Amino acid sequence: MRILKKISSLSILIYLLALLTSCAIRVVPSGGTKDAAPPAYVKSLPANYATNFTGNEIEIVFDENIVLSQADRQVIVSPIMQPKPEVSSRRNRLKLKLPESLTPNTTYTINFGNAITDLHEGNAYGGFQFVFSTGSIIDSLKFSGTILHASDLHAEKSVLAMLYSDTDDSCIYKHEPDYYSLTDESGNFTIKNIRPGTYKLFGMKDVSNNLMFEKGADMIAFNTQSLQIPRDSMATMLMFNERDYFPKLKSAKKDLKGRIKIITSAAVPDFDFDVLNKSISKEKCTIIKNLGNDTLFLFYNDSMADSLNMVLRNGSLLLDTVFIELKSKRSASGGRGETALGGSIISNLSGNFLDLGKLLHLNFQFPVQTIDSSKITLRIDSIATSPIVLTFANEHRMQLVMNHNMLPGKRYELSLLPGAFTDLLGNKNDTTIITWNTREPRYYGTFTVTVSNLDINNKIIQLVTEKDEVVAAQKLNSTKIEFNNLEPMLYRVKLIDDNNGNGIFDSGMYYTKRQPERVHYFPKTINIRSNWDVSEEWKF
Numbered sequence: 001m002r003i004l005k006k007i008s009s010l011s012i013l014i015y016l017l018a019l020l021t022s023c024a025i026r027v028v029p030s031g032g033t034k035d036a037a038p039p040a041y042v043k044s045l046p047a048n049y050a051t052n053f054t055g056n057e058i059e060i061v062f063d064e065n066i067v068l069s070q071a072d073r074q075v076i077v078s079p080i081m082q083p084k085p086e087v088s089s090r091r092n093r094l095k096l097k098l099p100e101s102l103t104p105n106t107t108y109t110i111n112f113g114n115a116i117t118d119l120h121e122g123n124a125y126g127g128f129q130f131v132f133s134t135g136s137i138i139d140s141l142k143f144s145g146t147i148l149h150a151s152d153l154h155a156e157k158s159v160l161a162m163l164y165s166d167t168d169d170s171c172i173y174k175h176e177p178d179y180y181s182l183t184d185e186s187g188n189f190t191i192k193n194i195r196p197g198t199y200k201l202f203g204m205k206d207v208s209n210n211l212m213f214e215k216g217a218d219m220i221a222f223n224t225q226s227l228q229i230p231r232d233s234m235a236t237m238l239m240f241n242e243r244d245y246f247p248k249l250k251s252a253k254k255d256l257k258g259r260i261k262i263i264t265s266a267a268v269p270d271f272d273f274d275v276l277n278k279s280i281s282k283e284k285c286t287i288i289k290n291l292g293n294d295t296l297f298l299f300y301n302d303s304m305a306d307s308l309n310m311v312l313r314n315g316s317l318l319l320d321t322v323f324i325e326l327k328s329k330r331s332a333s334g335g336r337g338e339t340a341l342g343g344s345i346i347s348n349l350s351g352n353f354l355d356l357g358k359l360l361h362l363n364f365q366f367p368v369q370t371i372d373s374s375k376i377t378l379r380i381d382s383i384a385t386s387p388i389v390l391t392f393a394n395e396h397r398m399q400l401v402m403n404h405n406m407l408p409g410k411r412y413e414l415s416l417l418p419g420a421f422t423d424l425l426g427n428k429n430d431t432t433i434i435t436w437n438t439r440e441p442r443y444y445g446t447f448t449v450t451v452s453n454l455d456i457n458n459k460i461i462q463l464v465t466e467k468d469e470v471v472a473a474q475k476l477n478s479t480k481i482e483f484n485n486l487e488p489m490l491y492r493v494k495l496i497d498d499n500n501g502n503g504i505f506d507s508g509m510y511y512t513k514r515q516p517e518r519v520h521y522f523p524k525t526i527n528i529r530s531n532w533d534v535s536e537e538w539k540f
Contacts, residue, residue, distance in 0.1 A: 038123040039066050039092075039116060046132060053132045058096040058110075060130065065092050065119040074113035078179045078191070079106060080211070087115075105135030107193045111181070131193055139195040141230050146187045147203035147221050150238035150516035151505060152468045155187030159219075159239065160206050163191055163199040167226050172202050172510075176211040199227045203237045216244045216265050222510055240507040240516045243267075249312060249320035250294075256365060258425045260298040260324060262312070270315035271296060280305040286424060288367065288396050299366060300326070301425050345416065345432050354436045356444065357485045360402040360414070362390075366423035367397040375417035378402075380410050409440045444485045445528035447535075449493060451479050454540040460496040460503065465489070466525075475503065486528045493522035493538070 039062040046053055071087045086097040094116065102108070109131050114124040131138060147159050162177035178199070181191045203221030208214040221237035244266035255261040271289050275282045280302045288297040300308065306327050312319040348361035371390060378388050393399040406412070416432040447463065459476035463483055471491065472483050475498075496505050497518040508516035522538050 035118065035121050036123060037118075038125040039064050039118050040125070041128065042092075044130070049131050049138055051133045051136055051138060053102075053134055056098045056100055056102075058098065058130065058132075060094045060096075062092045062094070062116070062125075066094065066125075067117050067119055067122075068094070068115055069117050069122075069124070071115045074115035076111045076113065076180070076182065078109050078111070078181065078193075079103065080176045080178075080180075081108070085110075102134050105133075107131065107133045107135075107137075107139035107195065109193045113182075129192070139193045141194040141196060142190055142192045143194060143201075143227070143229055143233060143235075144188070144190045145201070145235040145237065147183050147189065147237050147239055148187050150221075150240040150508065151519065153519060153521060155183065155185065156205070156239075157183060157185045159183040159187070159189075160202075160204045160211070161189040161191060162202045162204065162211075163194065163227075164202070165197055165199055167198060167200050171200060172204075172213040172220075172222075174212070177202070180211070194229055196229055199229060201227055201235060201237070203239050205239065215242055216248075220508075220510055222508075222513075224513060224515065238508070238516050238518075242508065242510055245511060246317070247294075247314055247319065249322070252310075252312070252320075252322045252324060254324055254326055258299055258301065258427075259366065260300070260308070262296040262298060264294050264296070264319070266294060268296065268314045268319070272313045272315070273298070274311045274313075276309040276311060276321075277307065280308055286367070288398070299424050345421070345429055345434075347434050349434070349436055352435075352437055353439060354406060354412070355485055355487065356406055356408060356438060356441065358406070360404070360434075360436075361393070362400040362402070364398050364400075364421070364423060366425055366427065368392075368400065368421050368423055369397075370422045371400075372420050372422075375420040377415040377417075378404070379413040379415070380407065382411075382413075406438045408438055410438050412436050412438070441485075442531040443488070445488060445530060446533045447483045447486055447491070447526055447528060448533070449481050449522070449536050449538055451476070451481075451495075451538045451540065454479075454538075458498045458501045460498050460505075462494040462496070463491045463526075464494050466492065468492075468494075488528055488530045491526040491528060493526060493536075495520045495522075495538075 041048070042061045042063050044058065044060040046055070046058065066089050068087060068089045075087055077085060081099050081102070083099055085099070088095050096110070109129055112125070112128045112130070114126050116125040116128060117123060133139070143163065145161060147161060148155055159182065161181050161183060162172075163179040164171045165178045166175070179191045179194055181189045183189045201223040202213075204213055205219035208217045213220055219239050219241055221239035223235050223237060227235070247264040247266040247268050250263045250265055252260060252262045268289070271287065273282070273285075273287070275285065280300060284300055284302050286299045288299070306325070308324045308326055309322070310324070311321050344365055346363045348363070354360060373388065376388055378385050389403040390400045391403060393401050402414070412435065414434040416429055416434070418431055419428045421429045449461070456476045456479060460473060461476050461481055462473040463471045463486070465471060472486070474481055498504070499517055500506060505519065506517050508514055522536065524536065526534060526536065528534060
């Protein structure tokens with residue numbers, strides 16, 4: 001009986017132990033809440049905002065281990081130190097080794113940007129600054145402002161804002177600024193710890209990365225008048241690409257058989273050339289000037305020439321001397337690797353439709369010499385129509401405009417038989433069929449804007465896409481402007497102060513202290529819907 005009781009007690013004990021074991025489920029530790037806090041400044045030697053500094057090393061201690069990220073780009077020292085300080089980190093300490101000699105009685109600001117992050121999560125200690133002075137006081141003045149792109153008022157991050165105590169106009173070409181900072185995503189900047197004085201203010205997109213302005217590479221913004229700090233404390237500047245006053249040759253090469261494409265750094269107003277080799281004469285060459293601000297085409301009509309050696313000039317100024325191979329190397333298949341593309345025709349159609357109020361454009365790769373209208377047929381809903389009026393868009397004779405008033409809701413077909421067009425080199429087009437449709441008027445919308453409190457002289461008003469692509473434009477001749485036949489989409493309304501009345505936006509010119517023409521945007525986006533009329537008032 002006792003044995004049975006012992007067995008029974010032992011069984012109960014084993015059962016209870018098994019039950020307790022089954023309840024003790026193992027759980028992997030979660031690791032706690034993710035660390036989202038950046039490192040924090042603890043102390044430094046010397047102390048932040050120290051005066052009478054005479055050393056050449058700075059050590060900063062943080063509350064956790066740190067990592068430096070892109071220190072060469074993120075760490076900015078103002079005024080500039082030469083050579084740049086060496087920045088390093090070990091565990092929770094950051095060290096800066098400074099140049100042996102610093103400028104006396106000067107306040108230095110070291111902005112670390114987002115260079116300092118914690119070791120494990122990469123949390124950045126954004127905007128941390130270390131300030132010290134080699135004199136007895138810390139300069140405490142600051143200057144703030146905004147830099148925007150002149151053409152569309154959009155902001156860009158990391159554009160330089162620079163102050164020069166040298167107020168000579170050439171300072172931005174000759175040396176680095178006294179103080180500088182970078183813009184944020186909204187184009188805003190603040191330069192701190194400035195001493196009182198007179199300064200020139202610039203903005204610059206430093207593509208050349210040398211803190212000096214290089215025309216043609218960097219974008220520039222400038223304040224017209226010198227600043228008196230602390231009297232002046234804010235400014236807005238408009239940034240632009242400045243035209244190169246002395247164009248340089250960027251490239252010259254054969255891009256098609258019989259055509260050389262010449263690209264320069266800026267427009268060449270008085271382009272001329274001389275042929276040096278005897279294989280081709282200048283009389284057999286034709287130049288098309290100013291197709292774009294920086295592009296010219298030279299056409300040659302001598303299939304026997306192997307090369308072209310030329311001197312390119314802008315008036316009496318030498319641009320360059322170039323040697324151009326005219327014969328292509330044989331292709332792997334054994335052919336000459338060339339195709340006569342002079343007869344190719346490209347229209348301005350971007351899809352199957354041509355909007356009402358628009359005209360059909362035909363673009364050619366070579367100037368058109370003759371047109372054979374008997375080989376051109378226009379059909380509307382399969383029915384031939386006449387007459388067909390084709391006119392050249394300009395004196396280059398590389399674009400034809402079909403002056404035909406498109407009817408709504410129709411299908412058009414333009415048939416161009418071989419030989420309808422003959423270009424400068426005698427190339428004739430192949431058979432080309434161009435088809436398109438027109439929409440019914442109810443597909444489109446109308447927008448009317450009324451401006452007030454504005455001198456309408458020398459003003460251009462544009463409808464642009466959200467990417468600032470121009471859809472329609474008018475010269476402002478009255479306070480009420482109407483845009484018809486608009487595709488259903490979102491638009492912005494843009495107004496340009498066309499100061500010189502040339503009908504286009506003109507950039508600035510630091511050389512002559514001319515600011516870019518001002519642009520303005522209506523504060524609301526315009527939503528155009530099919531068969532809708534939208535009206536807005538724009539008060540200036």
